[in-house]
Amino acid sequence: MLEKTKTYHRRKIVIVFLMCVLMLAGLMGRLVYLMVFRSEYYQEKADALHERERSIKAARGKIIDRNGTVLATNRTVCTVSVIHSQIKEPEKVISVLCKELGISEEIVRKRVEKVSSIERVKANVDKETGDKIRSYDLAGVKVDEDFKRYYPFDSLGSKVLGFTGGDNQGIIGLEVYYEDYLKGIDGTILTQTDARGIELDGEAEERIEAVAGNNLHVTLDYNIQMYCEQAAKKALEEKEAEYVSVVIMNPQDGSIYANVNVPEFDLNNPFVLPDSVDTSAMTEQQKNDALNKMWRNQSVNDTYEPGSTFKIITSTIALEEGKVSVDDTFSCPGFAIVEDRKIRCHKVRGHGGQSFKQGIQNSCNGKFIDVGVGVEVFFAFTARIFKQRTNQVNYGQRKTETSIKHC
Numbered sequence: 001m002l003e004k005t006k007t008y009h010r011r012k013i014v015i016v017f018l019m020c021v022l023m024l025a026g027l028m029g030r031l032v033y034l035m036v037f038r039s040e041y042y043q044e045k046a047d048a049l050h051e052r053e054r055s056i057k058a059a060r061g062k063i064i065d066r067n068g069t070v071l072a073t074n075r076t077v078c079t080v081s082v083i084h085s086q087i088k089e090p091e092k093v094i095s096v097l098c099k100e101l102g103i104s105e106e107i108v109r110k111r112v113e114k115v116s117s118i119e120r121v122k123a124n125v126d127k128e129t130g131d132k133i134r135s136y137d138l139a140g141v142k143v144d145e146d147f148k149r150y151y152p153f154d155s156l157g158s159k160v161l162g163f164t165g166g167d168n169q170g171i172i173g174l175e176v177y178y179e180d181y182l183k184g185i186d187g188t189i190l191t192q193t194d195a196r197g198i199e200l201d202g203e204a205e206e207r208i209e210a211v212a213g214n215n216l217h218v219t220l221d222y223n224i225q226m227y228c229e230q231a232a233k234k235a236l237e238e239k240e241a242e243y244v245s246v247v248i249m250n251p252q253d254g255s256i257y258a259n260v261n262v263p264e265f266d267l268n269n270p271f272v273l274p275d276s277v278d279t280s281a282m283t284e285q286q287k288n289d290a291l292n293k294m295w296r297n298q299s300v301n302d303t304y305e306p307g308s309t310f311k312i313i314t315s316t317i318a319l320e321e322g323k324v325s326v327d328d329t330f331s332c333p334g335f336a337i338v339e340d341r342k343i344r345c346h347k348v349r350g351h352g353g354q355s356f357k358q359g360i361q362n363s364c365n366g367k368f369i370d371v372g373v374g375v376e377v378f379f380a381f382t383a384r385i386f387k388q389r390t391n392q393v394n395y396g397q398r399k400t401e402t403s404i405k406h407c
Contacts, residue, residue, distance in 0.1 A: 057146045058184025061213035069222040075150040078130025079123045087140030151267035158264040159297040184213035219255035232262040245299040308363045317381045318371045328356045332366040
């Protein structure tokens, strides 16, 4: 009986011992896993507890016209922030920031007293103001240099170039269309702190430098754009029009040399409506609608009748189909009767007798009404041309594929 009891206790001891060994082996395995395979991850976590991160804004790429004139660039501004744990004289900090930044005490106090790793007080502060705040040498106040978009010619090409917001991201125009190309890659400033979040004296900052965005070279021509804007403004006043649009294009390659839509707006103050607009009784929605209307590029976003530009198509079809010849003559009394409608020519007294070629030069409405090829002929001609173009494209593709195979 005694022997059985000893055997039983011995088994229990062995089982307990084996369980302890397994537990220790498990703990050792876990420890090896954390220290060897996950060491980098936990090292980053530990570093993050003792590092404060501040962003270095990347310079946005310039927009440059076809002759090298800079249409959009950057100005150096500052971002003012506070670090709660480092502030030693909160009342002095509040007083200085209120005075230099022109912000109410309530807003500044709220941000100074907020317990956070870093709190932004104001962005896009003039460099002179930022340097002045830096000269106070206030503990817990950080002044970091930043970039703000600047347009040297104010309103020139405003509805084409577009503008950026407070975060320096494109909102309309080329600025938003080429956002990924123009924007850079922000950098980082890493500073060492203690457990309370206070920066350690004598510790060097680690900097990951920002990468500037790419410069965008466009086909716009500053001189042509300026001349067209002056002409458009003159026409706007003389005709008392709501707006005037001008587009200058190189027909050889489609390059746009000018795109004018007056009245333009100040790109450096894009959220300010013109003095002619009374905003006193406007709701926020009405102000937003007014801004969207002011920013609208009419020459791109609006729909227009082709007008006299379509006379090229009519002339081509008429000549190709043998409806007229270059030597045919026409008479223009200044109007033409189409069923029950009287359609006038732009020259009220009429162009009189003229050849087909002269009618094109004069853009004579009466002459083109006489030439009118009809709907059926128009659709038959366009269908034939489209089929020819499709065959040419397909032939070109087959030829390219054959060349690739031979290569």
